[in-house]
Amino acid sequence: MxxxxxxxxxxxxxxxxxxxxxxxxxxxxPRVAEDLVLSTVDEECIEVANGGCIRPPVKAGQRGLRELRGLFSSETKLASSNSALVRSLWGSPFVDWxxxxxxxxxxxxxxxxxxxxxxxxxxxxxxxxxxxxxxxxxxxxxxxxxxxxxxxxxxxxxxxxxxxxxxxxxxxxxxxxxxxxxxxxxxxxxxxxxxxxxxxxxxxxxxxxxxxxxxxxxxxxxxxxxxxxxxxxxxxxxxxxxGGVGRGRCAFKFENMWLKVEGFVERIKQWWEGYSFVGSPSFVLAQKLKALKEDLKKWNKEEFGDLAFKKKCLLSELMGLDAKEELLGLSNAAQSRRTRLKEGDNNTRFFHRLANSHRRANHIRSIEVDGVLYEDESAVKSQVIQFYQNLYTETGMWRPTVDGLEFACIGEDERLSLEREFSREEVTQALMEMEGDKAPGPDGFTMAFFQKCWSVVEVDVMAVFEHFHRYSVFERSLNASFLSLIPKKNNAIDVKDFRPISLVGSVYKLLSKVLAKI
Structure with a gap:
């Protein structure tokens, strides 16, 4: 069965x-030999019960009903079957295998x-x-x-x-x-x-x-x-x-296509210079980036509009062109317009299908921790968090000692080089060497934004570097990270079958890059 x-x-x-x-x-x-409509709602050979359930015709043979109930009550495998058995199961002489x-x-x-x-x-x-x-x-x-x-x-x-x-x-x-x-x-x-x-x-x-x-x-x-x-x-x-793939809250994500809009950098400069916050340099930068997100969201809706509504309008226009062609025919310009609309809709559908496919592949529906399987969404989240908290939490106070060991020592010039302040040139060079379209962290800004708008945000970013060099601290929100689980094999189910990677914020990523190059 x-x-x-x-x-x-x-x-x-x-x-x-x-x-x-x-x-x-x-x-x-369908018959093997010819097509045959077995029943429709308008015909008498089928009954539709309350709740939309289909049941056999009233005139069905009792023998067929008994055999059908037997098939539903337990798994039954017949050694062979023939047309007579099929007709008795359906209670109709007009059906076949x-x-x-x-x-x-x-x-x-x-x-x-x-x-x-x-x-x-x-x-x-x-x-x-x-x-x-x-x-x-x-x-x-x-x-x-x-x-x-x-x-x-x-x-x-x-x-x-x-x-x-x-x-x-x-x-x-x-x-x-x-x-x-x-x-x-x-x-x-x-x-x-x-x-x-x-x-x-x-x-x-x-x-x-x-x-x-x-x-x-x-x-x-x-x-x-x-x-x-x-x-x-x-x-x-x-x-x-x-509809069962939970998406969670939709986080802000900077779209690199915005950088191609004419006058975009000037618009960013106008907004940026209008922000005023009081606090440490890292706090001021974090608040400015947060305020910029809201302005970008509003501007995106005004500039590009409601994309779903625009798509409906274009599809309505496409239907109108199709109807007009059937009645009167289309001019060359109208035919070109219809072709562009159809190609655009096909591209949109393709990327939506691709995104849905990736979402299905990336969704973790259940997780196994210490031999116990968790399927509830809240339980999956809590168990993953608890697993990595326990994994990265120290339980003992033991530390290795280096007493009596000799190490090579750096010279005075090298020590001073490590402790010197960050220069504008090295920060700029590290920024321009980074990939601009990598997946962003919790702040949502790609490195392409900082590369393109460096003349606008440079003063605030360098102030964060100077403050960090002097006090060795920065705003906690800048150090937030997204923890993503990458499966090591197909159909991964155990929490140990996933490899964690961190998507860090843009400012923290830049700081790490500069420190690594020293």
Whole structure:
């Protein structure tokens, strides 16, 4: 029996209604020989019960219902099956054997229509061509967003089966089907395999998976897929979540594209000279950068506007041009305008999909610490923080001694060179040698900002260096860091399988660079 797949979305709106709550519109089971619509909402051969559940027709045979209940109550594997058994299960003489069942759904909240296809793939390679043909026919019949899930009984890569080392023609055919139908093979979190044979010889593979169309992912946003523990079956259940990737609070991030706007440096200078704060040089610099963030946010909205609203306006204009072309035709200028709008929308969609893909890959849904698995978001955060606090906290007061050891000594000139004040030239040189587009720290400013606007911020930055040289202290906020966990291997779950890196603030990064060059 194929592994079960649950689809879940975070509750939103009134009555905590999920965006994945749908009403069935039509169900289709393709025949091997010809296409056949099994039932629709408008026909009498299907009943839609309260809550949107589909149940067999009233006239279904009692024998088929008993066998169907048996399949749901326990895992049953038949040695063989035939058309008579299939018709008795469905309670209809008009159906025949097929690999899949597809249902056209409409979202209760937004009216979004999509096709959900459950399938069970054949074990023999010579039958798989019929499976790909059948699924392609479903895509042709309903040219809309789709969601395919089930036991495909085939893997895509050798690493998805224990002991497999080479590709097979069946694997290539599977990947060709996915690419030809523009489907997305959702990454699997939590495990590498979905099916296990506990008896000897032991076997395990990833034959259960979920495939979705690009427009399905675009509509539901953050989509992830993870493995749940198996209890009875030899297959692991799969949980697909939409909107389940927590983003947290959106921090400020300086956009390097702003530096290309004409008059940007002059605008920064005007704002910078208008700030007035009292305190240590590092405190003044931290407060000025904080005030600059707010001015940049306001200016960005005024200069570039609400990007989401602009996109809706452009798409409306594009629809108007398409309608005008159907009725009257378009001029060359209008055709060029429509082409630019479509290319821009395609680029935007591409980068959104890329960002969503990275977000799914980077999201830590569960963590294992000392053999205990934590899945709750707050528990994951607290356990990671506690682990690294314990790791970097000293428990003893022992210190190594160097009594009686001889070390080479530096000369007087070298000692004076180490203790001299920071010069403007060495700070400027260190700044210009740094990468301008590296990921920023908590302050959100890239080094490209300081490089481009050095004439504006130089006095305040050099004051921080002079104050640090004299008192060896600076504002605590300048030393804040983002701790990022980089997995050392695929499907990392143990906290020790991650490598921590620090994203430090821009001023602290510059200070460290200057000290390293002394």
């Amino acid at each position: 194929t592994a079960s797949v649950a689809v879940y979305a975070d509750g939103i709106g009134e009555h905590n209604c999920s965006p994945l709550e749908c009403a069935p519109l039509s169900c289709w089971v 097929a690999f899949s069942v597809s249902v056209l759904l409409r979202g209760v909240l937004d009216g979004f229509e999509w096709v959900c296809t459950g399938l069970y793939g054949p074990n023999a390679d010579h039958h798989r061509a019929a499976l790909w043909e059948e699924l392609s026919r479903v895509r042709v019949r309903w040219n809309t967003a789709c969601f395919l899930f089930g036991d495909f009984n085939i893997i895509r890569y050798p690493c998805e089966r224990l002991g497999s080392e080479t590709f097979s023609p069946a694997m290539f055919a599977f990947s060709d089907f996915i690419e030809n139908n523009y489907l997305v093979d959702l990454p699997l979190d939590g495990a590498s395999f979905t099916w296990f044979r506990d008896a000897e010889p032991q076997a395990m593979s990833r034959i259960d998976r979920t495939l979705v169309s690009v427009d399905w992912v675009d509509h539901f946003g953050d989509v992830s897929q993870r493995v749940l523990p198996r209890v009875i079956s030899d297959h692991c259940p799969l949980l697909v979540e939409a």
